[in-house]
Amino acid sequence: MRVEIWSDIACPWCYIGKARFEKGLAGFAHREEVEVVHRSFELDPTRAKGDTVQVIDMLAQKYGRTRDEANAMEAGVAANAQAEGLGYLAEGRDHGNTFDIHRLLHLAKARGRQDELLDLAYRANFAEERSVFDHDVLVELAVEAGIDADEARTVLADPQAYADEVRADEREASELGANAVPFFVFDRRYGISGGQPAEVFTQALEQAWKDRPLTMVGEEAGACDADGTCEVPQAGATS
Amino acid sequence: MRVEIWSDIACPWCYIGKARFEKGLAGFAHREEVEVVHRSFELDPTRAKGDTVQVIDMLAQKYGRTRDEANAMEAGVAANAQAEGLGYLAEGRDHGNTFDIHRLLHLAKARGRQDELLDLAYRANFAEERSVFDHDVLVELAVEAGIDADEARTVLADPQAYADEVRADEREASELGANAVPFFVFDRRYGISGGQPAEVFTQALEQAWKDRPLTMVGEEAGACDADGTCEVPQAGATS
Numbered sequence: 002m003r004v005e006i007w008s009d010i011a012c013p014w015c016y017i018g019k020a021r022f023e024k025g026l027a028g029f030a031h032r033e034e035v036e037v038v039h040r041s042f043e044l045d046p047t048r049a050k051g052d053t054v055q056v057i058d059m060l061a062q063k064y065g066r067t068r069d070e071a072n073a074m075e076a077g078v079a080a081n082a083q084a085e086g087l088g089y090l091a092e093g094r095d096h097g098n099t100f101d102i103h104r105l106l107h108l109a110k111a112r113g114r115q116d117e118l119l120d121l122a123y124r125a126n127f128a129e130e131r132s133v134f135d136h137d138v139l140v141e142l143a144v145e146a147g148i149d150a151d152e153a154r155t156v157l158a159d160p161q162a163y164a165d166e167v168r169a170d171e172r173e174a175s176e177l178g179a180n181a182v183p184f185f186v187f188d189r190r191y192g193i194s195g196g197q198p199a200e201v202f203t204q205a206l207e208q209a210w211k212d213r214p215l216t217m218v219g220e221e222a223g224a225c226d227a228d229g230t231c232e233v234p235q236a237g238a239t240s
Numbered sequence: 241m242r243v244e245i246w247s248d249i250a251c252p253w254c255y256i257g258k259a260r261f262e263k264g265l266a267g268f269a270h271r272e273e274v275e276v277v278h279r280s281f282e283l284d285p286t287r288a289k290g291d292t293v294q295v296i297d298m299l300a301q302k303y304g305r306t307r308d309e310a311n312a313m314e315a316g317v318a319a320n321a322q323a324e325g326l327g328y329l330a331e332g333r334d335h336g337n338t339f340d341i342h343r344l345l346h347l348a349k350a351r352g353r354q355d356e357l358l359d360l361a362y363r364a365n366f367a368e369e370r371s372v373f374d375h376d377v378l379v380e381l382a383v384e385a386g387i388d389a390d391e392a393r394t395v396l397a398d399p400q401a402y403a404d405e406v407r408a409d410e411r412e413a414s415e416l417g418a419n420a421v422p423f424f425v426f427d428r429r430y431g432i433s434g435g436q437p438a439e440v441f442t443q444a445l446e447q448a449w450k451d452r453p454l455t456m457v458g459e460e461a462g463a464c465d466a467d468g469t470c471e472v473p474q475a476g477a478t479s
Contacts, residue, residue, distance in 0.1 A: 011464075012470065013462075014461075014463050018461075044464055044465075046466070078462075078470070178454065181471075182463060184463075186454060188428065189427065190455060191454060191455050191456070192454035192456045193457050194456065194458075194463055195458075195462050195463035195471075196461050198458075198461075201457060201458040201459075204457060215416060215417065215425060215428070215430060215431035216430050217430070217431050217432070217433065218432050218436075218443060218444040218447065219432050219434075219436040219437075219440040219443075220436075222437075223252075223253040223256065223257070223320065223434050223435045224420040224423075225251040225254070226420035226421075227285070230303075231253060231317070
């Protein structure tokens with residue numbers, strides 16, 4: 002079974018939702034047969050690269066609130082994160098364009114280290130005040146995830162590297178009707194939007210597992226089986 | 241929407257079934273949005289490479305029939321093929337191990353020429369009496385399909401090239417419960433076994449299309465949308 006998770010490193014609910022999903026997965030009997038794939042979704046795709054701001058300032062501006070009100074919003078999210086055992090610094094976090102991080106996550110996927118890099122990047126961004134908008138920090142995180150530093154640097158330096166993969170993920174999100182993240186898709190049958198409680202993830206996993214067998218369409222027809230025997234249907238079935 | 245078709249070049253019902261599927265696809269309104277992927281399934285995987293025999297002899301031996309009876313069996317299949325407008329020589333066709341053809345079809349897939357090569361290989365095998373068990377013939381077919389001759393030769397000469405891809409397809413067939421081919425899978429939801437009439441394929445395409453939207457699980461939860469806005473659920477939803 003395959004679970005695809007669209008998310009963005011800048012999205013606190015993706016950070017919290019990943020922990021809740023993993024708790025839900027831990028409670029699922031067939032967890033060993035679940036493949037998890039992380040897909041790209043940018044929260045702020047039109048923001049220029051390099052235009053990195055403090056989250057509190059961004060929130061205050063976007064919602065037209067005071068810094069105190071913005072701080073209170075972050076504190077609310079922090080409480081949710083902490084309830085999941087996740088570190089969360091309620092201030093000092095950067096906000097910016099995440100395209101390069103998504104490209105690096107695709108390199109990590111190709112090297113079988115995507116989940117590791119994503120966890121490290123979330124922690125850096127939300128719990129450690131290390132700016133994931135800084136390429137040097139990203140290279141450090143890649144190395145911690147088990148990726149070659151030179152390879153990470155080469156990908157970050159080339160804006161085309163894995164760019165198509167990021168855009169393909171974003172196109173698929175749109176085709177699936179996902180306009181917010183985290184967005185979880187189970188075998189392309191069931192969807193979950195947002196950082197739901199762990200038991201909702203377990204329920205979706207169980208439902209998708211039950212629905213795995215193909216629904217067969219049509220009757221008996223000409224076919225050849227694995228011992229090379231070909232069955233010829235009766236005359237009249239040639240339509 | 242994605243349709244996966246497990247088949248073997250040595251399987252006449254796969255040859256006929258492909259034509260019927262394509263007729264069914266032509267009658268489907270969203271045909272432009274259907275991606276078709278061909279997957280490997282060997283009819284006679286334990287036969288040694290190079291142990292190539294005449295089909296009539298193989299049929300006579302396998303079913304314990306006379307050559308005349310085997311010829312009559314082939315004539316029955318030929319009538320089905322001809323009813324689909326497909327050439328079919330009822331004798332003179334070779335039978336053998338198809339692993340190398342599957343490996344070459346995976347190269348063709350990587351080059352975006354899989355469907356072309358499969359059509360050419362079917363025609364060579366069933367309508368033209370060109371032995372697809374001969375590497376020189378396979379290289380000719382690859383070139384006709386638009387693949388570089390040297391690349392085709394290199395793949396055929398290296399028994400490991402694309403071998404894992406062939407085995408992965410076969411493992412997936414088994415996981416999906418396919419023990420005969422052709423086997424058609426629509427978005428991993430619906431299956432069709434055998435060379436069904438065209439209208440059964442249209443019906444499966446329509447059903448799978450209707451079922452495309454994800455079934456959403458769970459209620460409102462914390463999420464961030466594409467303009468960067470994060471919604472914080474009400475207190476108490478932190479479980």
